[in-house]
Amino acid sequence: MRRNIEVRGARTHNLKGIDVTIPHRALAVVTGVSGSGKSSLAFDTLYSEGQMRYVESLSAYSRQFLEQMERPPVDSITGLPPAIALEQKNSVKSARSTVGTATEIADYLRLLFASVGQTMCPQCNVRVVKHTVGGAVGEVLRLPPGSRLLVLAPVARGDRPWESLRRELERLGFSRLWLADRIVEVPEVAEAQAPAEFEVVIDRLVLADPPAASRARLAESLEAAFKAGHGRATVMATGEAGQSEISNVKSEMPLPHPAPVDAPQPGGMPTACPPGGPPLRGHASGVPTEHAQQTSPGMPPSDALAAGSRQDVETQHLSFDARFNCSRCGREFPEPDAQLFSFNSAVGACPTCEGFGRVSGLDPAKIIPDPRKSIDSGAITCWQTPAYKELHRECRRACRARGIRTDVPYVDLPESARRFIWEGEHDSQGNGWIGIRGFFDWLETKRYKVHVRVMIARYRGYYPCPECGGRRLRPEALNVLVGGRRLADLVVMPVKDLRQWFDALRLEPQDDEKAAVLLREIRNRLAYLDDVGLDYLTLDRQTRTLAGGEAQRINLASALGSSLTNTLYVLDEPTVGLHTRDTQRLIGILRNLIAKGNTVLVVEHDPEVIEAAEHVIDLGPGAGEAGGQVIFQGPSRELARSEASETSRQLKTHAARAMAPYARRPKGWITVKDARQHNLKGLTVRLPLGLLCCVTGVSGSGKTTLVHSVLYGQFKHRRGEAVEQVGACEDIDGLDAVDDIILVDQSPIGLSTRSNSVTYTKAYAAIRNILAETPKARVAGITAADFSFNVPGGRCEVCKGVGTVTYDMYFMADVTVVCQECGGKRFKKKVLDVRCSGKNIADILDMTVDDAMAHFAEHEAITEHLRPLADVGLGYLRLGQSTASLSGGEAQRLKLASYLAAPRKGEHWLFIFDEPTTGLHMADVQVLLRTFHRLVHAGHSLLVIEHNLDFISQADWIIDLGPEGGEAGGELVAAGPPEKIAASDRSHTGRFLRQRLAKS
Template sequence: MAAKIVIKGARVHNLKNIDLEIPRDQFVVITGVSGSGKSSLAFDTLYAEGRRRYLESLGADARQLLQQIEKPDVDSIDGLSPTIAIQQKPGLASPRSTLGTITGVYDFLRLLFVRAGQLTCVECGHEIKAYSIEQIVDQLLLLPAQTRVIVLAPLALTAARARLEELARQGFARVMVDGRMTELASKSPLDIENASRIDLVIDRMMLREGIRKRLAESIEIAGRHGDQIIKVRIPAENDADGGREMAFSQKFVCLNCGASAPEITPGLFSFNSPEGATVPCPECGGSRLKKPSRAVLIGGHDIAEITAMPIAATLEFLNHYPFAEERKIIGEKIVDQIAGRLGVMTRLGLDYLSLDRSSVTLSGGEFQRVRLATQMGSG
């Protein structure tokens, strides 16, 4: 690349057929009295020609735009790269926009929470996760070989006796009533009136090589009869009533208190969307986001808490956050996009700002640097 930009015969507007050399990779200021051609040289000559050449290099589709871009009135410009122009114009700020939204960083942050965030219950704070059959099987097969398991489907207590009679006709043989194994075909009537929980026994097996298919089929049946809730009991050796229990849900519901959770979409984290927006109130802490929107966490922080951090702290947090293995690839790809933009803002001296900073509170100089960071960071 040439060490300088060489302009010959520039005649745009007030420029009088001037020749000029501008050093590259340096901070260059164009000064002069009003009407001397400063903007004509910077914007209407250098920027216009750099943009025109860049679009021309993109191919036939992009050339359709060239009809709207006239070639500057200049004999030649050598050493010119693709250009970015940040003009001295008032920022398009609004009370509903923030530093994060006008730079596009908030869009990536919302995507990060959708793809890599951990949903928690708005009522009790427990983690909520929807498992696929394959994920449940994979987790169970991590248990030691020869582990005995009982696959269960929790049943509703309403009209339980009629349900159990129907299940017996379908061929199911056992249930667990408050943790005790009971035969459905028992001659004595089942004591279920005072039961606090009833679980249908789907299968009993020992984990070993070749068991995956049978285990997957049992999990599928349990999900069908248990309203997408699956329990797996691991009996303690020599103790039929002991052991521990694992629970899985195929839907977004809290296994601790039963509260349902919303579908996680980008709109859930938008204070400009009906899905996520609420009016400022003590409960939302000024974040303008509903409680379910703040129940999705990354590293123990919701999206409002991360946007309230100074940019320098946000960058440090995201760059060093250890994503879970199943979220690592997509999480790190999105963080790369966020970090690139935040890095540019840091280099422009904006690292003291936070992404939730209202755009109407930015000074003129801050807004100019934000616009420059947006252009540089998106490339």
């Protein structure tokens, strides 16, 4: 086998025919400035080729179910193993996908509960046990030798006349009954004496010495008793006082009532009798149902067992049930099955919420977002529109007639008054006040109107399911325990606590052997999640709520659990979302992959990961067309010697950068009081205005909850805007000081291939206008609209302005080829003939932002829209590049550029950013910082969630949460300028900042 992966002549995107060597079973890092071609090499060349080779080895039938990738333009790639890509993005949208299902831990938990789970009756708090013939025989054989046994089958008479039932019993071979503590012959029982419930005598015997000698006969008798008794059987044992010793029998209660006529029967027995028929259906396995003629010599007389009332004889009742029900109350339960513990299965999902854990309904917080307002001042927002203003007036009249004040805050109204406002009050004719709920009930009758459906949706929210309490499973699944805990209890525990619980779990010996493999897999996967820094997550956390970095590390943990070997793992910035404290743990995880015989290729900018790599490939020297060359490749220890490498220069200087170069003072404060969402523990914190403020802390410390859910969610909610989640807090002061709060996150801008960077920043309109004003366009009658690829006119109608045509191959993957009509240029020939400074519209869309700024240097209308793209480090993007192809970090910076391109003078905005340095080289971080400081100088405020020390050290203010993640987080550790945080002994961020100061 080759010892290296050899790439020769790679020309993907901006790669300049580069040659690269990557050693097998090593950690290799691809680095370089943003846009230098790192992803083109790692993902679009190596991963794409590796995936193509694997897919081509499969049958045509199998290939139709797999994503087909385009073969990269490269001369040759040798020594390439099968490849797996773990990208830094979260593409999961389903609410059914959780951390547990994504890591397969949920699957192993379901199997664990199905195999060793103990079902408990919630009413009686006793374990539900199902007896088998073998188990019942084992219980009886524990009795002392010589015990006199009577095997009985409980039976219910039902409505059938006794005479008819007696004949049926005799026909089936049953000649004796157990009645009134004695054995009686069936013919001796008269109609008047026949009880509604009785027991049929199946066998009488004396337990042999040793007892095992009676095993075969006991098994036959008990099997017959289970058949006749609809799954139930009773053994009465008589011996000398003190001789009998029975443990672990199912029933310690008096003999339960016999089964009804239509009780279910195991073993394929009918479940109901014909009218008047007996609840008995013959013999088991062809053996006689009573062994009266087969008793051993010395068998006691028929009423000997009745002597249990004598002081020297002890009688014991052993009741067995082949049905899965409670021995005390008789309630039946479903037997544990893997599907019963899956909320994605109809068998296990809660019937009310269908396994989602939440149900929708009216959200009082949306209808009355500010309870400090009075009804007069518009507390009930749904009646403040002109269409429903009359209901607002009607509400005031109804309240005054009831003696309810409408000029006091809604929150100060008594409970009875608020109930009246919500529920209304009307007579039998429907006259009176309908209330808020009655109003929405009326709206439901008008749902056929679009605007009504929109309004209803605006005031609805999601609540924990009242049936399952948000646990997603049906009640029967919640009665099953392992180690004293339900499955629903385990999935809400943080990974760190759950790992400790499983490490301490001890099962019964017979269960431990069955669950050994399952427990090993669960413990291993929990350990991997813990090791990749996700110890704060719970298994019920929805995957779609994870950040891109968290989703990638979830996939990394799953990859570790799969135990693959001889595989190429390609990772995109695995340190995203990871605190500096956890970077070394991540490197250890990557080492574990390598130890299993794999090769790990990482696109990364983090100095610690670069220094830990065995092999470094540095691309550059610039971005876009100025990149795509190998500046350095070799051992990481030799990178420092490279004079041409920007990465080398940054590694030498990043530790020495000054901290907080701007001595700015806050222009005001926003105070969040008593925030209690997720793991926030009554957090009160002041956020400065007019500064660049960083929110820091280890992963899971509560940063996203504070900024996204509480601050941003409350702000939008109070404005009556729809927001997915509103964090709970007592109050937020100071929101009036900002005109708007703008969340600039890493979510995709759009999935349409028609959206691109030039249209997103509004520069395309100016470009089309300039082309339309050229002499040739005027002569040909071509207008600005003809340069649009979104509408008919000048676009190619074969490909509809996309440039490619997709063919449905039915049982194979779709094939996408360049449009033969326009050659991928997207427009008709007459439009392509129009040129500006020698470039047509296709040439312009193929330019990078930097090239376009140089080309249109004299057209301020264009450059003013493109300049922000260059300012945020996106000068390497091509104007026509689809926004769907952008990474999370690029999408975030593109959104930032759109705000820079359209400033509003006199307005004060609070910008929220979530790890804006994602995907940025150390040199690009400095460019981004200059852009952020421009926003602050323009009068805006910035609140940034960040882990990058280069960025944090140059902030004006830092709010550090922690001290740990999950339940150990959610507290304010320190707040103030970087120097103050660095002096904090409790702050993990401060510790690394101190190290930075010591080197500067």
